[in-house]
Structure formats: C-alpha cells, structure tokens
Amino acid sequence: MRNAIIAIILAGIACGIVGTYVVARKLVFISEGISHAAFGGIGIGYFLKINPVIAAIPFAIIAALAIGIISKKGNVNEDTAIGITLAFGMAVGIIFIYLTPGYAADLFTYLFGSVITVSMSDIIIMVILDAIIVSIFFIFRREILAISFDEEFSKIVGIPTKFLYLLTLCLIALSVVVLIRVVGIILIIALLTIPPVIAKNWTENFYKMSVLSVITGIVISIFGLLIAIIYNLPPGATIIVVLGAVFILFSLAGKIIKLKNIYGHFDIF
Amino acid sequence: MSETSDKIVELKNVSLSLDNQIILEDINFTLKEKDYLTIMGSNGGGKTTILKIILGLIRPNNGCVSVFGTNPCQSTYAGKFIGYLPQHIKSDLKFPINVFDVVLIGRYNGLFKRYSEEDKQKVIEALEIVGMENFKDRQIGKLSGGQMQRVFLARALVRNPKLLLLDEPTASADPEMQQSFYKLIKVLNEKMAIVIVTHDVSAVLQYGKSVACVNRKLYYHGEKEGALGKLQDAYKCPIDLIAHGVPHRTLQEHKYL
Numbered sequence: 001m002r003n004a005i006i007a008i009i010l011a012g013i014a015c016g017i018v019g020t021y022v023v024a025r026k027l028v029f030i031s032e033g034i035s036h037a038a039f040g041g042i043g044i045g046y047f048l049k050i051n052p053v054i055a056a057i058p059f060a061i062i063a064a065l066a067i068g069i070i071s072k073k074g075n076v077n078e079d080t081a082i083g084i085t086l087a088f089g090m091a092v093g094i095i096f097i098y099l100t101p102g103y104a105a106d107l108f109t110y111l112f113g114s115v116i117t118v119s120m121s122d123i124i125i126m127v128i129l130d131a132i133i134v135s136i137f138f139i140f141r142r143e144i145l146a147i148s149f150d151e152e153f154s155k156i157v158g159i160p161t162k163f164l165y166l167l168t169l170c171l172i173a174l175s176v177v178v179l180i181r182v183v184g185i186i187l188i189i190a191l192l193t194i195p196p197v198i199a200k201n202w203t204e205n206f207y208k209m210s211v212l213s214v215i216t217g218i219v220i221s222i223f224g225l226l227i228a229i230i231y232n233l234p235p236g237a238t239i240i241v242v243l244g245a246v247f248i249l250f251s252l253a254g255k256i257i258k259l260k261n262i263y264g265h266f267d268i269f
Numbered sequence: 270m271s272e273t274s275d276k277i278v279e280l281k282n283v284s285l286s287l288d289n290q291i292i293l294e295d296i297n298f299t300l301k302e303k304d305y306l307t308i309m310g311s312n313g314g315g316k317t318t319i320l321k322i323i324l325g326l327i328r329p330n331n332g333c334v335s336v337f338g339t340n341p342c343q344s345t346y347a348g349k350f351i352g353y354l355p356q357h358i359k360s361d362l363k364f365p366i367n368v369f370d371v372v373l374i375g376r377y378n379g380l381f382k383r384y385s386e387e388d389k390q391k392v393i394e395a396l397e398i399v400g401m402e403n404f405k406d407r408q409i410g411k412l413s414g415g416q417m418q419r420v421f422l423a424r425a426l427v428r429n430p431k432l433l434l435l436d437e438p439t440a441s442a443d444p445e446m447q448q449s450f451y452k453l454i455k456v457l458n459e460k461m462a463i464v465i466v467t468h469d470v471s472a473v474l475q476y477g478k479s480v481a482c483v484n485r486k487l488y489y490h491g492e493k494e495g496a497l498g499k500l501q502d503a504y505k506c507p508i509d510l511i512a513h514g515v516p517h518r519t520l521q522e523h524k525y526l
Contacts, residue, residue, distance in 0.1 A: 024364055139381070146374045150360045153424070156324055156353055157377040204408040206365045 004235070007118040008221045010126040011182040011191065016214030017137050018175035019192040020199070021168060024206060025148045028193055030067055030169065033082035035176040035188040037063030037089025042110045042180075043096030052110060053125055053180060060173035063089055068169045072162065113184030113236025115225065122181050129174045136171060137210075140164060145206050182221070183236040191217065194243040198250055220246055275302045277350075277432055277462055278323055283332030285318060292318055296332070296487045302431070304462045305476070310483040316466045317356060319483060320434045323464070324353055337431070352425030356436035356466075358417065362410035368420050369405040372396060375427040395427035396420075399453070415446050426457070433457060435465040451476045 022031050041059025045052030063085050070085075071078035097107060109117065137144065146154040147161050155161050179188045198220075199212035224239030231238075278300040285293040293315045300306060308316050321327040323336055337350045352375075372395055376388035396402040399419040404412065412420065418438065425433060435454070439447040447469065454463055455476050465477070482488045 024361070026361070142377065142384070143380070145366070145370070146377060149364050149366055149371065149374065150358075152326065152355065152359070153353070153374065154377075155326060156351070157375065157428070158349070158379065159377060160380075200365060204365050204367060205370075209365050 001116075001229075003118045003120070003123060004115045004225060005222060006123055007115050007126060007182055008225060008239075009218050010123070010130050011179050012195070012218035012221055013130050013214050014126075014133050014175040014178040015191045016195055016199075016212075016217045017133060017210045018172055019217075020196040020206065020210040020213050021137075021144060021148060022172060022192050023196040023200075024209075027169075027172065028189065029079060029082055030064075031172050031176070031192055032189045033067055033086040034060055034064045034169070034173050035179075035185050036086040038173070038176050038180065039094075039110070039185050040089035040092035040096075042185075043093030043100075046100045047096040051121060051125070053122055053177060056177050056180060057129075057174070059089065060176050061170050064169035064173040065166060068166045072165070109184070110180055111184050111186050112234060113180070113182050113187060115182045115235045115239075118181050126178050126181070129178050133171050133174055133178075136167065140167070141207065144168065148206070183239060187236055187240045190240045190243055191221070194240075194247050195220070198247055201250055201254065217243075276300070277302055277304075277337055279333070279335040280319075280322070281333040281335075283322065283329045283334060285315075285322070285327065285329045285331075291485060293322075293329070293483075293487075294485050296483075298481065298487060298489055300432070300462055300464065302462055303458060303460075304464075305458050305478040306462075306464045307477040307480045308464065308466045308483055309468065309470070309480065314484040316483050317436055319487070320353070320436055320464065320466065323432075323434065324351060349428070350431045352428050352430030352433045352461075354418070354422050354425050354433070354435045354438055356440070358421060360409075362417075364409065366409055367405065368396070368401065368407050368409060368412070371409050371420060372424045372427050375424040391427050391429075392423075395423040398426060398457075399423045414441050418442070430461055432462045432464065435463065435467075437466055437468070439467065439469055 022028055038056045038060040040063075041056035042052040044059065045055025048055065067078070067081050067085050070076050070081040076084075106114070106117075108114070143154070143159050143164050146157070146159055147164055151161055175192070176185075176188055179191055183191050195213035195217035196209060198216050199209045202212055203209050220243050221239045224242035225235050227233065227242060228235040228238035276299050278298075280296050280298055283293060283296040284291070296319065298306075308319065310316050318327060322329055322334060325334075325336070369392060372392045373384055373388065375395075376384055376391060378384075378388075393402060393405070396405055399422050401416060401419050401423060404416065404420070409417065409420065418441075422435075422438070433454075438454075439450055442450060454465070457463065479489075
C-alpha cells in the first residue's frame, strides 16, 4: 500500500509535466504509439529475465526516436510512422513472451497495471526517471514553451527545434515507463491526457498548468486507488474510470456555466 | 564603401524546386538598410517562399543567400536581425499562454539564458508600439484577428530587428485598420528595412519605396524604373487611383510575360 501510493505520486509527477506538453503540442497519438511499442521491451525483459520495466526504457526511447525521425524526414506521414512502430513493438513483445518458457502469468501487470504489487526496485527506477524528466523540462522550459506554441517562430529565434523535439519524445518515452506499473501500457494515454485537460480549467499559463496537472493526477489517482481497494476492483482501470468521470463532470460544469453566461441575460436561469 | 556595407540582404541566382516542381527560378535582388520593398504576385507564385529563404527556414537548391553579412552560399541564419510576421498563425489558439508571454518568446536569447528585466521592459514597449499593452494578460485566443496580428507584430518588433518581413499582413483587415497598419509600418521604416508581401496595390503604391513581382521569377520594378515617385509625376495623379482601375500602366512590362 505504501509502495502503491509512492508509485502513484511518482507517476503523477511524470504524467502531469509530460502530459501538459503532450496535450498542448498535440502529441497524444505519438505518446500512444510509444507506450504500445514499449511492450516490445517488456517482452525482451521477460525473455532475458531482467526487470521488464528496465528493458522497456531503451525500447521506448528507440520507438520514440524512430517515430520522430521517420516522420520529420517526410517520406512517411507521422500517423503512419506511429501505426507501424506501435504494431511492430507489440508484435516483438508477443514473440518474446511466447519464446519465454513458462506461463507469463503477470503479463496483465504490464498491460493493465498493478500498482499494488510495485516493488522497491520499480520505485527506484521511477524516482530516477522522474528526476530526469523534471530536471530536463525545467532546464528547457523556455524552449519547450516556445516550440509548443509556435515551432516556426522558435526556429527563427534560434531554438534548436529538431533536437528539442526528439529530446521531448524521449522524455515521453521515459514517462511511459514510469506509468507502466501504475496503469499499464493500454491505459497510459488516459493518465497523460486527462489531468492536463482538467487543469486547463483553472489556468491559462503553461507552467501553472503542469503543476496543477501533477496535483490533479495525484489526488484523483489516490482516490481511484482507494475505491479500487474498497470495492476490490483492478486499480489501474479504476483510476482511469475515476479520471474519466471527473473529466466529464468538469466538461458538463463548464457547459452549464457557459449556458448561464449566454442565457443569463434573458433570465432563463 | 557605403555601397557594399549597407547591403543587408543579397540573393544571387537563387533557385528552388520541390518534388521536381520549380518554385523559384534565378531570383536576384538586394536590399539595403531602410528599404521598403513590396512583393506582389499571384498565389502560389513563391512570395512566401522568398521570405522563408531570407529567414533561413528554407534552403534553396542553387544560388547564394547573404543576410546581414552571413557567409554567402553557406549559412543563412541571421534570425537575430529579422522580425517576421507570418501570414497564417498556425498555433493552437487555445494554447495556455498570454499576450505578454507570446511576445516574450521574441526575446529568446539562447539556451540556459533567462529572460531579463530588460527583456520584459522591451516586451511592454513593443506592445505599446502596436497599442496592445492593455491586453498583456489576456490569453492569446481571446483576441480578435486584428488584435492578434498586432501582438504577433509586437513579437517581431521586440527583437529590435533591422529587417521586418511581413507576409500579407492586412489580408483580413478592414480598410481603416489597413490604413493605420500601413502608417505604423511607415513609421517603423525609419528604423528598419521592410519587406511586405501583399495583394493590396493601393497601399503599396502609397507607402512603399519599390516593388517586385514574383511569379517563379522575380521582376524588380525599382525606383529607377519610376514605379512610384516618377510615375506620380508622369501621370499627374495620386498613385493609389491607378490601383482603382484607371486604365494606365503603373509598372513596366515584364520581359518574359
């Protein structure tokens, strides 16, 4: 339980910071591709009998760079490159798991997350990756804000846009690895996107949005974990359902406020 | 001596093709300090591409580009001296950023370098020039099209450029806004060279100093050809009337058309 809460906090930090960038720069599908491709690394980890989370790190980074480089070269569209990488990574994972003798009982752990069973070594990996993500985002915060808003102008003012694009894709890959144990490969994309979208309700500042999505992600995920424990539900999926529900509530609340603003003048409300 | 030193942009035999399609062919022109060049021409003729070549965003296949004394035929990066107002703002207008921070990006000065108090002061000054200082805390998407344009002009000006490139800046503005915009540009021209891409003939002839037409090739109608001042003398009527359909030729015939 203690490990689970630590893992959720670490995941919340990664997904809030990276997620804000992903949402603001519309890299959601790329992140989806990287997370699925990371499954290849998990399979290789199984096969080589090393911690699959560690094996997922280089695999996710290679997938991120592959998508980034292929799509920027222009011969293949970005979404095509993502589709290819996604399916290829998953296929590699399946083959290696098939080749591994014995029954891969906790495969589900990596597909759908298993925050309850997070080990101390997983937490150490997550701490290191979080530290890398937070410090690189902090060092390059001005550049990241600039290229997220306007890539062409960033190039004109002398920001190394290509380098930063690839670097941030690598950070997305690292954040995917941080999140694997918490919600699993299939559900990662929800934890990357929903907290920033909720946080956007409260601020119009990119940096504040990152901090608020970190807080939102952590609070809602812990709430989801408690519900999962009380009702004996799978934690990863429960966290995502709670996140989704909060998102829907906020959207509806926003709609009602908007309607009030429109119709308020006519005294309908 | 001064003849060469005040040359800020020089394009020599510049050609560009994309996917076996010729976009620009044998472009030659020079810009000097405080020039005011208007580039006209049909859509798809390569006007924006010329601006992007000057900015170093696109590299030509052939020819030499020298901008502010950068090595001809090699590096074209001279972004420090150039302000650019793009035609379309491709950014997501719901992006969580306010007017002040958008303009502040124009003061970017290299990796690991914070924005200083001076940078922030310059941002306010640039917003004052375009008359948007009261909107500095507004989220960028919550402005009208014309206001947004002025914010992006401030972002170009905050760099203290010696050359300002404007790509169809008044395409979506009403006539009154156009007039005030061109007046502002005229004032700015006292400090920097202006290159403006536009279809707006009247404003060009009223405010510009020289005109070039681009349609794959560039046809330069400099002052010497009498495009403006001398024409005005010759026809004894305000030049902007010509744009409104008075049937006489304002510019020399193209050699190849």
